[in-house]
Amino acid sequence: MSQTAKQQLSDHVRFSVLSMHWAPGQDLDESTLSVQFGVSRTPLREVFRDLAAQGFLELRAHRTARVAELGHQTLREFFQAAPMIYAAISRLAAENRHADQLAQLSECQQRFQQALAGSDPIARALANHDFHRQIAVMANNRYLLPSFDRLAIDHTRIGKTFYRADADRESPQIACQQHDDMIQAITAQQGERAGQLAIDHWNLSKHQFAQFVMPEGLSDSLGLGDNA
Amino acid sequence: MSQTAKQQLSDHVRFSVLSMHWAPGQDLDESTLSVQFGVSRTPLREVFRDLAAQGFLELRAHRTARVAELGHQTLREFFQAAPMIYAAISRLAAENRHADQLAQLSECQQRFQQALAGSDPIARALANHDFHRQIAVMANNRYLLPSFDRLAIDHTRIGKTFYRADADRESPQIACQQHDDMIQAITAQQGERAGQLAIDHWNLSKHQFAQFVMPEGLSDSLGLGDNA
DNA sequence: TGAATACAACTTGTATACAGAGCAGCCCTT
């Protein structure tokens, strides 16, 4: 059925963008993809529009669709918005979560741990992506979700870009422990603590990023302060 | 030219939704609108998809497009997210604004004052909408904007719903003063103050809303606390 | 030789025709 074809196309584009298999700014060809997935250009263009609205792609009139850019201005805006949104999401998740969602969150964490054990950085980034998105769903707030999703896209892409297995071996383990702590806080419905843990989690990410970009160590010349 | 027709269609739908001329949940007919604006169903459906992504409409497979719902669950989520996003937007606007944008903001405020002087509540709501969106643009953060826009849609619709000219004559004047204060804070690049003013502005809105829904006065049983 | 312009090939945007899913009304059955 064609609904499946559209879904497959959408999944394929999302995966290709998140995994950086398609580079930021890369052009996409409508006709090639349409024959590749067995759908005509009309539904394909609808999928493109949806993905553009979610922040995966960029559409310009009379020009080819391209993968969303990821420049230095983007990075600055990213680190300004991310801690705040993630903290709010985490706090609301602790307040609004339902019991059956907790099991799903634990499953996400399990998959993340498995990915940590493995050697595939893409699988790791995607598992992390799924973990945080589950929290976002549990926050149950339709107004915060669109911003979260846009952040999550670039979070995953940035993580893929700035991850260096050689440089920082303990960070993944710290992140994993922080995930466990967050599950605990959300389970216990401790909103404030969940929010603080999200901020701690971000300080770790910022540290990793700062180490990559500026090994010398001026970690606070980008974005805001520590937001703590 | 057809680009104009699409734009006119999009503007018409947006206005109709924001002004509550089209009620939440109302069904829309593709073919009627397509002949009305002289475009075929293909571009019309693209406009619908864009507007759905922005939160104006809701699309369900094999069912008619409808105006986004606005129920009590929506309201709760709204008041949970709005103060935080608006405070962040205002703070960033103060930090990132450019000089030429300040003049545009003042123009928005002038139009808002003119609308206050008039008797049209829709014009008033739309002028308020434009004022706050100008601040959002000045914040210059692509991640916060989508959430802001979704909030702004329902902010305007809620304002239209719960505005009573008879009950609260001084609130509009207070809001107007708060707008002036925000212009001042943003001009002086006082981020913290701008954020606090946004929260004050929201407490006023929540007060108006609480008065309407629960005249008895249990203003804190919805949403969060005062966020101050 | 360099730049500007016109032309050609290709890509995106739109219209229309058709296929398929949902829904309402009617008839048949119990």
Added chain:
DNA sequence: AAGGGCTGCTCTGTATACAAGTTGTATTCA
């Protein structure tokens, strides 16, 4: 008489053909 299923209609979803715009190239003139 009431409930369930069938049939036909309407509206959404998709394909394809066509129109319009953009880009690269070649040719001509300064």
